[in-house]
Every structure is written in C-alpha cells, then in structure tokens.
Amino acid sequence: MRYEPIKSDLFIQNRKNFMSQMLPSSLAVFNSNDTYPIGADSTIPFQQDRNIYYLSGVDQEESILVLFPDAPDPKHREVLFLTETNPHIAVWEGEKLNEEKALKVTGIKTVYWLKDLPKVFNELMTQCNLVYMNTNEHYRADHATQTREDRFNKWLKENYPAHQVAKSNPILQRLRSIKHPLELEVMQKACTITEKGFRRILDYTKPGQWEYELEAEFMHEFLMNKSRGFSYTPIIAGGKNATVLHYIENKEQLKAGDLILIDVGAEYANYASDMSRTIPVSGKFSVRQKQIYNAVNKVKKEATNLLVPGTIWKDYHVEVGKLMTSELLNLGLLDKADVQNENPDWPAYKKYFMHGTSHNIGLDTHDYGLLNEPMKANQVFTVEPGIYLPEENMGIRLEDDVVIQEKGAPKNLMANIPIEMDEIEDLMNS
Numbered sequence: 001m002r003y004e005p006i007k008s009d010l011f012i013q014n015r016k017n018f019m020s021q022m023l024p025s026s027l028a029v030f031n032s033n034d035t036y037p038i039g040a041d042s043t044i045p046f047q048q049d050r051n052i053y054y055l056s057g058v059d060q061e062e063s064i065l066v067l068f069p070d071a072p073d074p075k076h077r078e079v080l081f082l083t084e085t086n087p088h089i090a091v092w093e094g095e096k097l098n099e100e101k102a103l104k105v106t107g108i109k110t111v112y113w114l115k116d117l118p119k120v121f122n123e124l125m126t127q128c129n130l131v132y133m134n135t136n137e138h139y140r141a142d143h144a145t146q147t148r149e150d151r152f153n154k155w156l157k158e159n160y161p162a163h164q165v166a167k168s169n170p171i172l173q174r175l176r177s178i179k180h181p182l183e184l185e186v187m188q189k190a191c192t193i194t195e196k197g198f199r200r201i202l203d204y205t206k207p208g209q210w211e212y213e214l215e216a217e218f219m220h221e222f223l224m225n226k227s228r229g230f231s232y233t234p235i236i237a238g239g240k241n242a243t244v245l246h247y248i249e250n251k252e253q254l255k256a257g258d259l260i261l262i263d264v265g266a267e268y269a270n271y272a273s274d275m276s277r278t279i280p281v282s283g284k285f286s287v288r289q290k291q292i293y294n295a296v297n298k299v300k301k302e303a304t305n306l307l308v309p310g311t312i313w314k315d316y317h318v319e320v321g322k323l324m325t326s327e328l329l330n331l332g333l334l335d336k337a338d339v340q341n342e343n344p345d346w347p348a349y350k351k352y353f354m355h356g357t358s359h360n361i362g363l364d365t366h367d368y369g370l371l372n373e374p375m376k377a378n379q380v381f382t383v384e385p386g387i388y389l390p391e392e393n394m395g396i397r398l399e400d401d402v403v404i405q406e407k408g409a410p411k412n413l414m415a416n417i418p419i420e421m422d423e424i425e426d427l428m429n430s
Helices: 008-019 050-056 087-092 099-106 114-125 148-159 169-177 181-204 211-224 239-243 287-305 313-331 336-340 421-428
Strands: 026-031 037-039 064-067 078-082 110-113 130-133 164-167 235-238 259-264 275-280 380-383 386-389 394-397 400-403
Touching (some): 008 050, 008 064, 008 099, 008 181, 026 148, 050 064, 064 114, 078 099, 099 110, 110 114, 130 148, 181 211, 181 259, 181 400, 181 421, 211 259, 235 239, 239 259, 239 394, 275 287, 275 394, 275 421, 287 313, 287 386, 313 336, 313 386
Antiparallel strands (some): 026 064, 064 078, 235 259, 380 400, 386 394
C-alpha cells in the first residue's frame, strides 16, 4: 500500500479491547472483502473490509482473522489465514504478506495459508461453544450484494449447526466509535491532504471550466500525497446543481456569478475525511451570496460548540434546527407563521435545510457510532449545515470534521482549510 504503515500497536490494542468483550469459550471470525468483478477480466479496485482492517491492519484480499482468547493452545488465540504467495503471484501482482511481514503489520504470530483453513478451523471449532459472526448493521446500510463475509457466515451455520452464534457488531460499534490517538493521527493526515486539494482548486477555478476538471485537480493532489483517492463519490456542483444533495455527475460548465458547492474528502490508509466548501466561480461573492453564506457559517460554528461529552445526537439535531430556524427568519426565508404552523415531524426549516447536521466519521465516511448514547471524548463527527435555494440557483454547505474533547469545544481537524469568505476571495484572486 502507498500509505505510510500504521504502527501495529493500534491493531494489537484493538484486538485486546475486542477480546475483552467476548464471552467465555467463544471464537470470532472476520473475512476480507471480495474483489468485485466488472465484466470480462476487469475488477473494481480492492477495498478492505473495515472490521478486519481495524483488528489486524491486513489490507489484502482473501484473508481471514480468527480470535479465540480461550484457545487451549496459546498460539491459536490470534490466527491469520492468508493467501500463499509464490513467484507467479509476485511477478503478476506483487508479493503478498508472508509470516514475517504479517507479524510486522499486525503483531500476530500465528499465520496459516488458506489451504490449511478447513483442518485448522475445524479443530478450533471443536474447542469453542459460541462463534461471533461479522455482520454489517450500520443504520444506513442497504445492500443487495452478498459479501464474502455473508457467504462465510452461511457456510458456518450450515456446517456447525450445534454452535451458538452471536454478533460481533455491537462490540465493534462501541469500540470503533471512540478513536485511538493513532487513528486520529491518520485522520488528520487525510484532512491535511484534503486541504492541499482545496487550496489547489482555489488557485485553479475560473468561469468556463467544467465541474469534472475540478474533480481531476483534487484527484491529482490526493494521489500525489499517497491517498488512494476520494473517500466517497465527490460532489462538484455549480449553480443549481448544488441544490441536489447527492449530485455526483460533475458534468456541467461553471458559469460566472455562480457558486460551486464542493463536497469531497481524501482517503488515507482506509480512513475517511469529509469536507464541504462553497466558493464563487468568479472569485467574488455577491451581496446575496454573502448573506446566505454568513448564515450557514454561523450555524456551523454554533453547532460545533454543541458537540461535547454528554450531548445526545437526536437532541443535538433539534438544537441545530432551532439555530437554523433563527437564521432563516432573519433572512426572510421563513416567517413566524411558518414556524407556528410547522409539522413537528418536518419542521419549517427543513424546506431549506433537509439533511442532518452531523454523522460519525472514521474508517467509513458514515462510520459506526452509538447514536442513542451520550457523546464521548475522541468520537469524531462532521458538522455540515446548509441552505439550498433552487429558485436562486444556489446551494451553500460548509463542513468540517471535529474530535470531541474531554472539556471545551471540539478539535477541528480541518482548522487549516480556508472557510471564511475574505480568505477564500483573497486566495482566488492572488
């Protein structure tokens, strides 16, 4: 992988934390993702399952991690199964992990080749009573594709029907929601790469260019800084396109006088960043654009200060709604009657700000988090209010990634990315 290796201390600690939550006489299994086909002999570039990566640091296909803290043989308490490398694979794909490299990356001493899985795994299953299965239980997950993990879980239940089963996900949700200092370092790196991309396009943008050209400039900067690319499909939305929340075509020409809503983030070492900025195509904001921008920026700043230990995610969004309602009243976009007669399930402000303000971020852009529990230090959230005005061909969203602190306001991982209008105008016209 092109990124700088993460210290194995992180993965050793993550496994220790996970195993401390396992029931007696239990075993947990984690599989790599598939390499998905496109057609003919083409495949989508491989991306690792986030849970096996979180627990091992292994970033290659066809890998299996087994955790068995009560194994009678101490060497079987942490086990990796890997594809056996050979000269042919080395020539065509590059060398895969061997025992020595796997130990350095993961801190795991026991490594078997996948061909040994049936025999070794069967032995381990005779020594345990319960198996933790890895399942995707994110509240926004909606996938029809059967994963490698899904197939393994089906095989497991068919071949070992007498074993009890449990879900690893509740443990992982809790662990992954609180970031280790080494994780925060990697996430800061991803945000810094995003900053470099944004500064590049501030110097590049002018009327007549195309949205996809800005996308290309971001990708150039990301790749030059050891990122694999975007954390998610980027949004480069000029003019009215910015009022489509998930506009990803990035195919239109940029017009003088319009704004561009940019929602992008660099990935680094499988960790995500997520930034939104809105800039003027011509390098100067109009008076009206400044009014809307100031309102969004004010809500963002006040919402950020609400992200402290003890805050409840649902209550937080109610408070942010009140902040946005106040700004929309000041702008004349809402009046008192709109607020008095609003539907509690869809408040008046939702006409102009229809999405949530914050989500967890980490190994996934929409990361695991305990949304029904009070917020805790070292959780990382986005903050991304917006106002969308289709009739004015304008959408403005501003977004940073912030780390909740034990005391005081969150730490902004994107504090160095320009956001104030004066600085943006100065940089675009320097």
